[in-house]
Amino acid sequence: MKKSNVVKYNKWGYIFLIPFLTVYGIFQLVPLISTVYNSFFENYRSGLTQIGPNFIGVQNYISIFSTGDLWKYFGNTMIMWVLGFVPQILISLLLGAWFSDPSLRLKCQRFFKTVIYMPNLIMASAFAMLFFTLFATTGPINSILQQLGIISQPYEFMNHVGSVRGLVAAMNCLMWFGNTTILLMAGMMGIDPSLFEAASVDGATATQTFFKITLPLLKPILIYVMITSLIGGLQMFDVPQILTNGTGDPMRTSMTLIMYLNKHLFSKNYGIGGALSVFLFIITAILSIIIFRFSGNRDAVQKKAK
Amino acid sequence: MPESKSKGMGVGARRVIAYIVLIIISFFCLIWFYILLVNATRSHTELSSGFTPIPSTHFLENWKNLMAGTLPILNGMLNSVIVAGCSAALCVYFSTMTAYAIHAYDFKLKKALFTFILAVMMIPTQVTALGFLQLIDKMKMDDTFWPLILPAIAAPVTFFYMKQYMDSTLSISLIEAARIDGAGEFRTFNTIVLPLMKPAIAVQAIFTFVSSWNNYFTPALVLHTDTKKTLPILIAQLRAADWLKFDMGQVYVMIAFSIFPVIVVYLIMSKYIVAGVALGGVKE
């Protein structure tokens, strides 16, 4: 990396960054700065009447923290994310391992690899419509369960904390595990096959190869998956929003942070909304740093492995 | 070798388990398409009486009703293709370029910019969306495709993936070899780096395409003219129809219709994702 002849090309680093930074500056930075700025103002709309902006210092922050609800919604978000993410990453790793394991010689790989991403092609709202139909109290899932004798009374899936969170997690997992698997497989395809050959010459088992070679080399992609899933998880919105009709019921036990934020957007409450966004940003940053640290993101290790 | 026998199961047994699991997973992935198709064949009244797995006979009727309606469905399809296609193309090209800038060059602000872009990723889009709307209004981009397409150039999530992918696969020595051959930086990027990134590009292209295709939130705020609307807005409009016209059969046909092109695009791209690049193709 630190070769001297690289230096003279370095201005290209800036040049290549121009499109990103320009577009970012225009379309995101301006709204972003106004978000942070707004968080210190009373600024909302009552019907068609604009209230504010009046500078109120950190009052918005105080009011979002004072009720204690914020941590409840943070908790809901994390619970539903973990419920969905753990099976998601496990399935993805398992599939990734199987697909990349030459000794298994799975047939129809192409079919399976293609199929796993398909649920992501369906719009979340369309997906939710199907879930509603299937899990209705008088719906097919209930009648199947009743016929099998597992339950005697129809189970009201939408009225219980566990089942609502479970459905949200299941839907998220189903929609995104293919995504994760594809990312991991793309990462695996990038691994030098000579490493696998060397391993098999040395007599390593499939399991050993996976844990000793594949996994470490996949680390950058794994970190990527972890971080983006975490961010996606903290910003979880559409699935629980549609499934609970925006209420986050029962008793807001499935209300996520962004759903909460969305509640404030009804009155165009940029003040509280801004404060919530800043809070969300800080939480995300902290958790991301923890993942980075925890996974020991040292590029050098991988560079050497090659 | 003896170790492998004692530790792992026999290959045959593992293969059987793998097949069983894969078949179950495939079932859960495909069943939704079946349900959607079945629902698309059912009339509104049949749909409202609950789900059955047996297809009905109203598919053509639903389709005809949908086409006879005033919603410009085919136009919507074209709009969706334009918006999603352009977003995906711009997104992967410029994200790769940005990642390459951070990956291949050493400059003073490199670390700061990298951290900055990562931080960008952590900002929830919902709140900035409203500021974004005021902005595009000021820029006179309301009711055009630009605000839906252009921001794709700055996609931190895609950038981050490209960067991570380069970390694990793209070696600097390759680039240096190109430099020795006298290729310009821009050319090196286009002719050497981009082809090497094919699997990653295919992956992110399809992800971006799909998420843009299915996006309702921003397009609903930006597009107002019927002939400019994308499919998700038209679907929402169909679902919001008044009582005289409300027809779930049409809604399902339209959903099926709007999924179809994504499947096609996905199947084309999946060639690259799944089998197009042989193992080690990225290394030379």
Next chain:
Amino acid sequence: MKKKVVSAMLSAVMAAGMLAGCGEAQVQQVAEAVQEAAQEVEKEAQETTAAAADTAQEAVSEAVEEVEDAVEEASAGGEGQVLNIYCWNEEFKSRVTDHYPGYTEVDGTHGTIGDVQVVWNITPSDDNAYQNNLDENLLKQADAAADDKIDLFLVEADYALKYVDTEYAMALADLGITDADVADQYEYTQSIVTDSNGNLKGSSWQACSAGLIYNREAAKEVIGSDDPADVQAAVADWAKFSETAKAAAAKGYKMCSVNDTYRVYSNNVSGKWVQDGAVVIDPNMENWVNDSMDLVQAGAENTYELWGDDWAKGKTPEGKIFCYFGPAWFFNFCLDFGQEGTIATDGGWGFCEGPQSYFWGGTWICAAAGTDNASLVKDIILTMTTDPAVLKEIAIADQDCVNSKTVLAELAASDEGNIELLGGQNPYAELAAGAEGIDLSNLSSYDQGCNEEFQAAMKNYFDGNASADEALAQFYTAIGEKYPELTVG
């Protein structure tokens, strides 16, 4: 050579048009005319290559005349050339297309009335997108170019006052619509769009008074008769309704969903949701909570969401539902008439007024302040919502329960009003009586939010996920989020 002449002439005309100080639309129209003229000229030039220059000259002067005509037309009467209508679905558009004389459809979102171009700005109401879009554009109304100004916008009852009680909606009187013009309408449809100063600011072609739609089989089994009068007697007030519900439960029926009765209670409150900036729970809303909980616990009502699969099961005999609550559009479009196996197909429903008068649904047309098409707007409102001939036409063709005492009386008196799915019963007398009985003096601009949140919060109580106090606390939280300016709790 010819081209040069033409272009010189054209630019002169253009410049003249500009100098004449016409608005954007006129310029656009001029431009269009110019373009047409140019095409004509070009065509002619192509047709006769040997044509003398004077042919071209002729064409040009023709074109100039055309342009002049267009400019004249554009500035005549001082009315705008574009009528912008904001709405969330195609209902009103199809009514206008079918029943407004002189409307010609151009495409899905454009039409013409005479020389005026009609532009439909349709934003679906999902995620509040319709209101967000309307809000932004109303707030910009003053600065918008004449032809971009909103002329008409549609509202629903639940949030009508949010717009009506502002200066953004124009009083009908200012358009020249008199009380006499709207005298045949039902009063409740006017109180929904009357602002706090008593100005009428909107008008509807529908009167969606609603009642109780009962399952005749169930009525025979539970009450011993399916005659509307007998059933009405059994559900005449909430105490009798509860009694009947419990009797129905004993026979294996559910009366309905708690969400079915909600509107009946909420239409009959004794005070507004918001009084002096504070949220007030009306005694009738408390009654809804207590009565409903009582019936839920007795197994006589369910808590299904409206429009869900579970709720819809009652449309078949197997669903074992005693009744639904709804207006005319409900039996026409929500009971699956014609579908095999539904009660409707067998003509198995009956209709009576139910415990209290109420309404459900309807669309109101408002004129936006600052409209540049005032006389056209006036004519559309008058034609579509007060002309008895048009309303009769709508009632027959679209099965809307129209906002005209005369037309409803006619329907009640004739066989045209008999409805097959109600076993041939003519419900219009009841519907008309219901519409007379509705009292909406207690509407507020917060109704949409309060009603939605109250229903959502109380569902937790009915489902046993919260105590009444916890559910109420959640209601207050939600209101505090939606309306930061209100005092809650």
